[in-house]
Amino acid sequence: MARTVEYWFSTASPWAWLGSARFAQLAERTQTVVQVEPVDLGAVFAATGGTPFPSRSPARQSYRQLELARWSRRLGVPIRLQPAHYPVDREPSSRLVLAAREHGVDALALSQAVLRAIWSEDRDIADWVTLQDIARDAGLDGAALIESARDPRMHARYVQNTQAAIAAGVFGSPTYVVDGERFWGQDRLDFLEERLGGGP
Structure with missing residues (x-):
């Protein structure tokens, strides 16, 4: 029977972006089913003691940028350290993924x-x-997904997802959970692969 990984993440998380392709490859390599779970990271932070990036001290903000640049170079994954649309409301894109x-x-x-x-x-x-263009570019029916995403039910699901993440002990993005065991951060993918039986 295929294993399942709960993938808790924010759709605007740079760390989720840096790990995204590697995680997808890992899941394919280990024949793992991925349960994609977008969350409201602001609400997660509020419940677990985290601090949103704009509210962090200058020292913490600058170090986060330094680490993003280091990991981008290490992984060969391009990243814009100051994207034009950030901070951003994550709910529309999260609802699209839920749809x-x-x-x-x-x-x-x-x-x-x-x-x-x-x-x-x-x-x-x-x-x-x-978002409709992004979905279409990914080979999906963008119009149909947007229609579903804009349904109020998806707001309720987004809230429920976030509460479920908090209940599962999630406090940052990305977090991967296997049988209740948490792996926080794209730099823990090696440990995740070991847990799934695909590592050394």
């Missing part, structure tokens, strides 16, 4: 496309027209 799950299409690939849009392509992931 993809409901439609039974590749929500993981769509999540990658959304992360790429903000961190590599300087696109506004809070704009519904842009």
